[in-house]
Amino acid sequence: MGLLIDGVWHDKWYDTKSSGGKFERSAAQFRNWVTEDGGAGPTGTGGFTPDSGRYHLYVSFACPWAHRTLIFRELKDLSDHIAVSVVHPDMLDKGWTFKTDDRGATGDTLHGQDYAHQIYTRAAPEYSGRVTVPILWDTWTNTIVSNESSEIIRMFNSAFDRLTGNCDDYWPAAMRDEIEQVNERIYDTVNNGVYKAGFATTQSAYDEAVGPLFDSLDWLEERLSRQRYLLGDRITEADWRLFTTLVRFDSVYHLHFKCNRARLIDFPNLWGYARELFHWPGVARTVNMAHIVRHYHYSHDSINPHRIIPINPVIDWHEPHRRDQRTAA
Numbered sequence: 411m412g413l414l415i416d417g418v419w420h421d422k423w424y425d426t427k428s429s430g431g432k433f434e435r436s437a438a439q440f441r442n443w444v445t446e447d448g449g450a451g452p453t454g455t456g457g458f459t460p461d462s463g464r465y466h467l468y469v470s471f472a473c474p475w476a477h478r479t480l481i482f483r484e485l486k487d488l489s490d491h492i493a494v495s496v497v498h499p500d501m502l503d504k505g506w507t508f509k510t511d512d513r514g515a516t517g518d519t520l521h522g523q524d525y526a527h528q529i530y531t532r533a534a535p536e537y538s539g540r541v542t543v544p545i546l547w548d549t550w551t552n553t554i555v556s557n558e559s560s561e562i563i564r565m566f567n568s569a570f571d572r573l574t575g576n577c578d579d580y581w582p583a584a585m586r587d588e589i590e591q592v593n594e595r596i597y598d599t600v601n602n603g604v605y606k607a608g609f610a611t612t613q614s615a616y617d618e619a620v621g622p623l624f625d626s627l628d629w630l631e632e633r634l635s636r637q638r639y640l641l642g643d644r645i646t647e648a649d650w651r652l653f654t655t656l657v658r659f660d661s662v663y664h665l666h667f668k669c670n671r672a673r674l675i676d677f678p679n680l681w682g683y684a685r686e687l688f689h690w691p692g693v694a695r696t697v698n699m700a701h702i703v704r705h706y707h708y709s710h711d712s713i714n715p716h717r718i719i720p721i722n723p724v725i726d727w728h729e730p731h732r733r734d735q736r737t738a739a
């Protein structure tokens with residue numbers, strides 16, 4: 411685990427000393443958008459048109475943020491148009507690597523590099539910051555379009571519709587305010603909340619994260635007892651953003667990140683809902699539980715210094731979800 415400083419790799423764990431033991435996620439720096447007409451998006455510069463074969467997506471199967479982009483690539487029929495390279499699950503002193511000695515790790519099929527940090531310095535030789543996945547790479551201008559998953563999924567949601575003919579909309583204009591409100595709470599207390607609990611280096615930083623996390627899971631459980639999806643009858647990006655945390659919960663966050671007041675399977679509605687999303691066409695193939703379990707336990711040596719991979723409970727994600735047979739509360 412480390413970061414680039416002026417284009418040079420330094421092996422360094424997150425600094426929590428300056429923040430009272432709290433983990434603070436830094437903002438992504440590449441913020442351009444692929445848009446239907448190539449015009450500039452809400453941030454960054456323009457010129458990124460939705461062409462088949464032009465973009466390459468770098469992901470980790472372990473990473474919940476990268477996972478969002480893989481799901482949208484499936485939902486929006488983009489797999490023939492956007493190729494993917496998958497990093498190795500172990501993220502050690504050199505950060506994410508393109509080693510291939512693990513099933514599912516593809517290597518860098520575009521550039522043949524050894525490390526993800528080399529993708530960043532290809533785009534910006536003097537880059538300073540963390541080297542994170544996902545990375546959306548543009549093969550035409552040889553740069554990174556975006557390394558921010560919440561924005562990549564919105565590009566995938568609509569920019570390529572004319573190319574694919576798939577107009578399914580997970581971010582409908584009329585629902586955006588409501589989606590944003592739900593996203594905000596879920597991002598802060600659930601998606602990032604598990605990391606804040608897991609990476610805390612003081613009791614108070616842990617307590618501050620784990621309480622709101624389970625308050626939010628209780629809130630979601632109640633909400634999903636009344637309605638099928640987070641915003642009602644229609645599935646939206648808010649559901650997919652929540653799903654990538656839920657799918658990792660019992661196998662990783664519960665034990666490794668000490669998020670153990672309850673398991674996902676202890677919340678009947680959340681658990682049925684998570685299974686429904688897992689059963690959604692194309693989604694199960696984006697879930698690589700072996701990479702998920704291996705990555706966290708093997709890579710975070712400050713949390714698990716002996717790198718022992720736990721046995722973990724067997725969780726049957728294939729059990730029918732029965733969300734369509736729910737009786738109204």
Ligand SMILES: N[C@@H](CCC(=O)N[C@@H](CS)C(=O)NCC(=O)O)C(=O)O
Pocket residue numbers: 411412437438472473474475476540541542543544557558559560
């Ligand atoms: N804001 C980014 C965050 C991505 C992120 O933090 N990815 C993690 C993997 S789960 C990573 O690559 N971390 C490496 C590091 O922080 O050095 C997004 O949502 O795309």
